[in-house]
Amino acid sequence: MKKNLLTKGKGILLVLLCLMSAFSMQAVNVIPYLTALQSFGGTSADLATFTPIEGDYTLEVVGAVGVQISVAGGFYTYTPTTSGTVRFVQRIGKVYVYEGNTYMTSIIPTFTITYPTITDAGAATNVNNLLRNASFETTGTLISGTAYKFGTPWSTNVTETSGSIRINSATGLTNGSYVCVWRGSANNNYFAQPILSTIKPNTSYKVIVRQTAGGNANAYFNFGLGSTVNGMEYDYKPLYLGKDETGLWSIVLHTTQNVSGTTYFTVRNTPTNSASSGTDPVAQMDYLALVEGTLSVSTTGITGVSSATFLSGTAYAPEGVAINYAGGDCYDVTSKVLNPSLESNLCGWTNTGSWAVQTNTSPTWTKDGINYVEKWIAAGSNLTAASLTQTISSLPNGKYKLTMSGHATQGASTSTTGAYAFAGLASTAVNASGNYVVDIASVAAGSLQIGFKLEGTITSNWAAFDNFKLYYYGEYSEKCVSLNSLRQI
Numbered sequence: 001m002k003k004n005l006l007t008k009g010k011g012i013l014l015v016l017l018c019l020m021s022a023f024s025m026q027a028v029n030v031i032p033y034l035t036a037l038q039s040f041g042g043t044s045a046d047l048a049t050f051t052p053i054e055g056d057y058t059l060e061v062v063g064a065v066g067v068q069i070s071v072a073g074g075f076y077t078y079t080p081t082t083s084g085t086v087r088f089v090q091r092i093g094k095v096y097v098y099e100g101n102t103y104m105t106s107i108i109p110t111f112t113i114t115y116p117t118i119t120d121a122g123a124a125t126n127v128n129n130l131l132r133n134a135s136f137e138t139t140g141t142l143i144s145g146t147a148y149k150f151g152t153p154w155s156t157n158v159t160e161t162s163g164s165i166r167i168n169s170a171t172g173l174t175n176g177s178y179v180c181v182w183r184g185s186a187n188n189n190y191f192a193q194p195i196l197s198t199i200k201p202n203t204s205y206k207v208i209v210r211q212t213a214g215g216n217a218n219a220y221f222n223f224g225l226g227s228t229v230n231g232m233e234y235d236y237k238p239l240y241l242g243k244d245e246t247g248l249w250s251i252v253l254h255t256t257q258n259v260s261g262t263t264y265f266t267v268r269n270t271p272t273n274s275a276s277s278g279t280d281p282v283a284q285m286d287y288l289a290l291v292e293g294t295l296s297v298s299t300t301g302i303t304g305v306s307s308a309t310f311l312s313g314t315a316y317a318p319e320g321v322a323i324n325y326a327g328g329d330c331y332d333v334t335s336k337v338l339n340p341s342l343e344s345n346l347c348g349w350t351n352t353g354s355w356a357v358q359t360n361t362s363p364t365w366t367k368d369g370i371n372y373v374e375k376w377i378a379a380g381s382n383l384t385a386a387s388l389t390q391t392i393s394s395l396p397n398g399k400y401k402l403t404m405s406g407h408a409t410q411g412a413s414t415s416t417t418g419a420y421a422f423a424g425l426a427s428t429a430v431n432a433s434g435n436y437v438v439d440i441a442s443v444a445a446g447s448l449q450i451g452f453k454l455e456g457t458i459t460s461n462w463a464a465f466d467n468f469k470l471y472y473y474g475e476y477s478e479k480c481v482s483l484n485s486l487r488q489i
Contacts, residue, residue, distance in 0.1 A: 028327055031330070054204065094108060137176040150180075170284070185219040189268070211247060218242035220359050231266065402468065408432070
C-alpha cells in the first residue's frame with residue numbers, strides 16, 4: 001500500500017513538474033480567438049464605392065507585397081508583407097488582419113459616429129428620438145396636488161408618492177410642463193419602457209438627459225438597454241446627477257453582438273452607491289432621448305487591391321491559423337468569458353456572498369470599462385467566505401492562463417490573506433492592489449471555472465476585482481504524462 005501511494009505521489013509530481021515546465025514561457029504573440037471559416041461566402045465588393053460598417057464583418061482582398069491597402073480613404077490602412085490574400089476581420093470595433101492563414105496585427109479603425117441633433121423644445125416630438133412620452137407629458141393617475149404616477153409606456157417598480165418618486169408639473173421647463181422626479185440610491189429602483197423601433201446589435205446609441213433641477217446630494221444613475229425591464233445586458237453606463245448638476249448630459253451605449261426581440265430602455269439606481277455624495281439625491285429630468293448613431297467616413301472605396309469580397313454581420317478568421325505554441329504564442333480566448341469586465345452588471349456570473357457592482361472610475365488598479373465588483377465592511381473587521389464564479393464551456397483541452405485586476409486590503413495595510421483569483425484548481429493570492437496572473441490552469445473536459453473567492457483565514461475588509469482575461473497555450477506536450485494517465489494513477 002505504501003508503494004502504491006508513493007507511486008501515485010511520484011506520478012502526480014511528475015505531471016505537475018511537466019505542467020510547470022510547459023507553462024513557464026511568456027506569450028510571444030497573442031492571437032485573437034475567432035470563429036474560423038475559410039469559405040465564408042459574402043459578395044463581391046465594388047472597389048470604388050465600398051463603405052465599411054460599424055458592426056462585425058469579414059473583408060477579404062487580394063493585395064501585393066509592399067503596396068498599401070487603404071479602406072475607405074484611411075478608415076484603416078495596411079501594407080502586406082507578401083502578395084496574395086489578406087483578410088480584414090472587424091469584431092466589436094477592432095480590425096484583425098491575416099495574410100493567408102497567418103495572423104499579422106490588429107488595427108483600430110479611424111471613424112466617427114454621428115447622432116441626430118436633439119433640441120430642447122423638440123426633444124419629445126423629434127422622429128429620431130426612439131423613446132415615447134420622452135418628456136413625461138402623458139401622466140398616469142393623479143396622486144395628489146401636482147404629483148402623478150408614471151404615464152404609458154413608462155413602468156416602474158416603485159410606488160409613486162407625492163413627496164418622493166413621481167411625475168410632477170413644473171414651470172420654467174425646456175420641454176412641456178412635467179418632469180420626472182427621481183431620487184435615492186443604493187437600491188434597485190428603476191423605471192423603463194419597451195422600444196418600438198428595432199435596436200440593432202453592435203451599434204452605438206446616445207442617451208441624452210436634460211436635468212432641470214436637483215437636490216440633497218449627487219449619485220450615479222444607470223441608463224441602459226436590455227431584453228427586459230431592469231435588464232441592461234445589451235449595455236449601460238452611469239450618469240452623475242442630482243444637486244448642482246442642472247444641464248444637458250449624455251452617454252454613449254454600444255450594443256452587444258446578440259440583440260433580439262423587444263428591447264427595453266431602463267433608468268436604474270445603482271445597487272450600492274458608494275459614489276453618492278450624500279443621502280437621498282434628487283434628479284428632476286425634463287426629458288430623455290435615445291438616438292441611433294451613424295458611421296461616418298470621409299471617402300469610400302478600397303485602393304491597393306485587385307478584388308474584394310465582403311460579408312456583413314459576421315467575423316470569420318481563416319481556418320488553420322498558424323500558431324507556435326512551443327515558442328510561447330497563445331490564443332486570447334477572453335471572448336469565451338461572458339461579461340469579463342462586469343460591464344453588464346453580474347450577467348453570466350454566480351454571486352455567492354452578495355458581491356456588489358460599483359462604478360468608481362479611478363481605482364488603484366487597471367480597470368476595463370466603468371464597472372467593477374466589490375465587498376466591503378468597516379475597517380478592523382474581516383470579510384467572510386464568498387465567491388463570484390463562472391464556468392466556461394466548449395473550450396479546447398490544454399493549458400490556460402487567467403489574468404485579472406483587483407485588490408484586497410485591511411484598512412491602510414496592504415498585507416492581507418484569504419483573497420484569491422482562481423482558474424480551475426490553480427489560484428493566486430490577491431493581497432494588495434494590482435494586476436494578477438493565475439498560471440497552469442488545465443482543461444481536460446472542455447470546461448473551466450474561473451472567478452474570485454474569499455476563503456480560509458481572511459484578514460481583508462475590502463476586496464474588489466475586474467478585467468478578467470483568458471489565454472490558451474495549446475495542448476500538453478506528448479512528452480508529459482497525459483491527463484488520462486493522471487486519472488488512472
